[in-house]
Amino acid sequence: MATPQPLQLLAPLSGVLMALDRVPDPVFSGRVIGDGLCIDPTSSTLCAPLAGVVSNVQASGHAVSITDEHGVQVLMHIGLDTVNLAGQGFTRLVEEGQQVAAGQALIEFDADYIARHARSLLTLMLVVSGEPFNCLVEPSGRVDSGQPLLEISAVRGLSEDADATQGQVLFSPTLTLPNRNGLHARPAAVFAQAAKAFTATIHMHKQQAQANGKSLVALMALQTGFGDSVQISAAGDDAQVAIDTLARLLAEGCGEPVTVQAPVVIATDEPLTLLRGVCASPGSALGNVVQISEPSFDIDEFGGDAESEREALAHALIEADLALQHLRDTAAGEAEAEIFKAHQELLEDPGLLDQAAALIDTGKSAAFAWRTATETTAAMFRQLGNALLAERAADLSDVGQRVLKRLLGIDEQTLDLPQGSILIADQLTPSQTARIDTRKVLGFATVGGGATSHVAILARACGLPSICGVPVQMLALRNGTEVLLDADKGELQVQPDAATIEQWQARHAQQRQRHAHDLEHAALAACTRDGHHVEVSANVASLAETEQAMAMGGAGVGLLRSEFLYLGRNHAPGHDEQVATYSAIARCVGPEHNLVVRTLDVGGDKPLAYVPMESESNPFLGLRGIRLCLERPQLLREQLRAVLGCCALTRLHIMLPMVTQLAELRLARQMLEEEALALGLTELPKLGIMIEVPAAALMADLFAPLVDFFSIGTNDLTQYTLAMDRDHPRLASQADSFHPSVLRLIATTVKAAHAHGKWVGVCGAMASERLAVPLLLGLGVDELSVSVPMIAPIKATVRELAMADCQVIAKQVLGLESAGQVREALQLFHEASFEAAHVMEN
Numbered sequence: 001m002a003t004p005q006p007l008q009l010l011a012p013l014s015g016v017l018m019a020l021d022r023v024p025d026p027v028f029s030g031r032v033i034g035d036g037l038c039i040d041p042t043s044s045t046l047c048a049p050l051a052g053v054v055s056n057v058q059a060s061g062h063a064v065s066i067t068d069e070h071g072v073q074v075l076m077h078i079g080l081d082t083v084n085l086a087g088q089g090f091t092r093l094v095e096e097g098q099q100v101a102a103g104q105a106l107i108e109f110d111a112d113y114i115a116r117h118a119r120s121l122l123t124l125m126l127v128v129s130g131e132p133f134n135c136l137v138e139p140s141g142r143v144d145s146g147q148p149l150l151e152i153s154a155v156r157g158l159s160e161d162a163d164a165t166q167g168q169v170l171f172s173p174t175l176t177l178p179n180r181n182g183l184h185a186r187p188a189a190v191f192a193q194a195a196k197a198f199t200a201t202i203h204m205h206k207q208q209a210q211a212n213g214k215s216l217v218a219l220m221a222l223q224t225g226f227g228d229s230v231q232i233s234a235a236g237d238d239a240q241v242a243i244d245t246l247a248r249l250l251a252e253g254c255g256e257p258v259t260v261q262a263p264v265v266i267a268t269d270e271p272l273t274l275l276r277g278v279c280a281s282p283g284s285a286l287g288n289v290v291q292i293s294e295p296s297f298d299i300d301e302f303g304g305d306a307e308s309e310r311e312a313l314a315h316a317l318i319e320a321d322l323a324l325q326h327l328r329d330t331a332a333g334e335a336e337a338e339i340f341k342a343h344q345e346l347l348e349d350p351g352l353l354d355q356a357a358a359l360i361d362t363g364k365s366a367a368f369a370w371r372t373a374t375e376t377t378a379a380m381f382r383q384l385g386n387a388l389l390a391e392r393a394a395d396l397s398d399v400g401q402r403v404l405k406r407l408l409g410i411d412e413q414t415l416d417l418p419q420g421s422i423l424i425a426d427q428l429t430p431s432q433t434a435r436i437d438t439r440k441v442l443g444f445a446t447v448g449g450g451a452t453s454h455v456a457i458l459a460r461a462c463g464l465p466s467i468c469g470v471p472v473q474m475l476a477l478r479n480g481t482e483v484l485l486d487a488d489k490g491e492l493q494v495q496p497d498a499a500t501i502e503q504w505q506a507r508h509a510q511q512r513q514r515h516a517h518d519l520e521h522a523a524l525a526a527c528t529r530d531g532h533h534v535e536v537s538a539n540v541a542s543l544a545e546t547e548q549a550m551a552m553g554g555a556g557v558g559l560l561r562s563e564f565l566y567l568g569r570n571h572a573p574g575h576d577e578q579v580a581t582y583s584a585i586a587r588c589v590g591p592e593h594n595l596v597v598r599t600l601d602v603g604g605d606k607p608l609a610y611v612p613m614e615s616e617s618n619p620f621l622g623l624r625g626i627r628l629c630l631e632r633p634q635l636l637r638e639q640l641r642a643v644l645g646c647c648a649l650t651r652l653h654i655m656l657p658m659v660t661q662l663a664e665l666r667l668a669r670q671m672l673e674e675e676a677l678a679l680g681l682t683e684l685p686k687l688g689i690m691i692e693v694p695a696a697a698l699m700a701d702l703f704a705p706l707v708d709f710f711s712i713g714t715n716d717l718t719q720y721t722l723a724m725d726r727d728h729p730r731l732a733s734q735a736d737s738f739h740p741s742v743l744r745l746i747a748t749t750v751k752a753a754h755a756h757g758k759w760v761g762v763c764g765a766m767a768s769e770r771l772a773v774p775l776l777l778g779l780g781v782d783e784l785s786v787s788v789p790m791i792a793p794i795k796a797t798v799r800e801l802a803m804a805d806c807q808v809i810a811k812q813v814l815g816l817e818s819a820g821q822v823r824e825a826l827q828l829f830h831e832a833s834f835e836a837a838h839v840m841e842n
Contacts, residue, residue: 007070009152011147013044015143016039017141017142018038018040041123045145046123048101051099054096057095057107074125076107079114079123080122084181127150168239169235175231200239200242205231226473229293230250273493275474276490278490279466282488283463283464285465286508287485289482301364317403324344367404370407378397398429424444438462441464443487477494528777530803534783537594537784537785539559539785553792557585557593558761559596560598579642594653596688598655641678655711656690657692660695668687672684672687690713690763692713700751712749714765715764717764721745738775762781768786768794809829
């Protein structure tokens with residue numbers, strides 16, 4: 001294959017050109033990674049030498065690869081041993097998968113910092129796909145960024161094996177990477193070069209991801225780190241020799257010096273002291289690290305006769321189902337029970353069972369067939385680019401392991417843990433979490449998972465602090481290392497000093513005392529010191545949660561997530577079931593309080609098995625909420641008819657999710673009026689909309705005359721305003737509702753609502769943060785709908801405040817530039833208000 005015209009590669013930065021032979025690193029000078037040029041830079045912005053797709057950009061920001069439309073792959077590597085800087089001094093300007101133009105800025109770097117802390121600032125440009133080239137300049141002297149350097153006249157194309165696997169696929173045992181920084185450019189190149197010596201097709205596997213073992217770029221794209229578990233697979237005549245050789249090469253570090261216990265490092269090469277993640281379950285704890293991992297099993301690919309293998313699988317499925325039923329029966333609440341109910345349904349999934357049966361019919365063992373079926377399906381989920389489906393893939397892997405253990409005769413063991421454990425894992429499964437002895441475990445932190453994962457739900461149910469999305473370096477922490485887990489801040493402090501521990505202990509004791517005080521006074525009204533009353537209601541998803549909320553002093557229900565009736569089943573709930581459920585909840589709330597029922601909020605990210613939906617590349621921007629219900633109006637009409645059945649039992653409010661157009665509101669109101677007329681009702685319930693899309697907030701002045709209330713969903717409003725997926729492991733900590741842009745949209749909504757005499761609530765997670773209470777009150781919010789455990793603490797916080805002070809701080813923070821600055825200002829305000837309130841009490 002040849003390009004229509006010669007391809008020119010431009011200088012990625014300005015500097016002094018050098019031949020590779022002069023680079024003081026044998027991997028680069030020996031052209032192990034690829035041939036090319038070296039530049040000693042005088043500029044500090046790395047630019048694209050060709051147009052193409054960013055095929056890999058290292059998390060540390062020191063290296064980036066671009067692949068053009070003909071398969072030419074070019075790697076740029078800034079400095080030598082710069083991977084050890086762990087991102088310090090680098091600013092990534094592009095993301096993996098992004099299309100870039102020749103000359104476009106890719107990475108900015110602090111040349112002075114890198115020159116002081118790394119071995120060298122020499123920057124490499126290498127043609128790693130192997131095409132021959134001609135140099136357009138002498139390999140010496142100055143070059144300017146954007147100047148043509150190399151010319152490629154013929155393109156061979158990538159040697160990706162196109163899945164042309166032949167023969168039996170062999171797997172290595174699970175291997176643990178000893179490289180301090182994983183397989184970055186140098187060790188990945190050594191591995192890829194060694195793999196090319198074999199005719200076999202070779203892949204490296206990390207969890208459910210895999211990479212062509214002969215492709216440097218593919219190996220780097222796995223984003224491996226120290227301590228990661230990987231496997232090598234090979235298929236072909238020399239497959240076993242390849243696996244033995246490459247496994248030994250990995251164990252030896254692929255040419256890098258390694259130690260058994262490689263330290264976790266930051267830019268200064270000192271032990272890492274702070275790791276940041278995302279809060280999955282609030283709270284804090286001081287304890288000792290216990291690393292948790294799921295064992296790998298040696299499985300025979302071929303089994304006995306098909307009938308006996310099918311019988312073995314059927315028996316294992318029954319045993320797994322009984323174990324899950326026990327977990328359901330002993331679950332602490334409905335949300336946890338639903339997790340294991342969903343796992344039971346996976347055991348009956350016809351797609352999985354058909355895949356396994358087909359493999360058994362070809363002579364495979366039941367264990368091999370089941371593992372292949374579950375892992376293939378889980379990998380498909382992960383590749384769809386959907387955070388929620390990725391978490392469901394974790395559930396599927398968990399179920400797969402549960403059945404696999406029964407097929408292999410391995411009993412589930414309760415995790416034998418020391419007292420005061422902080423569990424550290426790549427990803428905990430619901431099964432592992434269910435076996436945790438909460439008398440010994442104080443909290444946990446994971447690399448994978450998200451705030452909406454089933455493990456996060458179980459953590460909140462257990463009352464254990466938990467963070468997720470932590471950098472993979474955490475897996476290098478030694479067992480027994482003392483750590484301070486502060487889930488409220490999303491932080492894990494490693495080996496905190498005595499002063500830090502003392503401060504935490506004092507704060508923790510104060511928090512326990514305060515929590516007891518809040519519960520004791522939960523029935524008191526939420527009224528500020530200067531007499532301003534605020535409704536504090538509850539977010540619920542069941543009758544049991546509603547009962548708990550009312551017992552905890554909740555002023556009604558500010559958000560009933562009605563989709564709990566629809567999810568996890570194979571058919572829509574019938575009219576009688578819906579009426580009975582809504583009526584029971586309405587009776588619990590009573591006629592003196594509001595019951596705000598949100599209409600069905602499902603869609604691409606929360607699909608219904610019985611509502612056919614097309615796959616969406618970005619479900620959060622697709623057919624969800626009111627959009628789905630208006631496209632399937634019968635679904636909405638049936639729900640409205642059932643909800644209207646409890647009008648006489650409570651102060652009923654109906655709320656529409658994901659509204660962006662006035663036409664959507666008008667059409668939904670018309671349907672509500674028609675259903676009410678058919679039931680002979682003379683008075684309609686209150687109708688409102690959720691403000692969770694910036695368009696609705698900006699047009700709140702037009703919506704306000706047509707509604708009875710607004711309720712702000714800060715979770716979605718934040719991710720849409722900041723264009724950050726709230727479950728993204730790298731971005732979730734930045735998708736902060738305290739960002740001034742989000743606050744300004746809240747202020748705009750409140751102003752528009754009050755101008756028309758309508759009230760505004762906040763039902764997003766922000767309302768459940770004590771730190772946000774003075775801000776929301778100061779912005780004029782009338783109601784806070786919070787998670788049930790936070791009813792008493794939020795009411796207590798309101799009672800400590802003065803409305804006049806809240807208005808002052810709200811006005812101040814609207815002018816700040818970041819969420820961090822807002823939180824800092826509110827923390828100072830909170831401490832001052834707390835002291836003032838207790839001075840008045842005494």
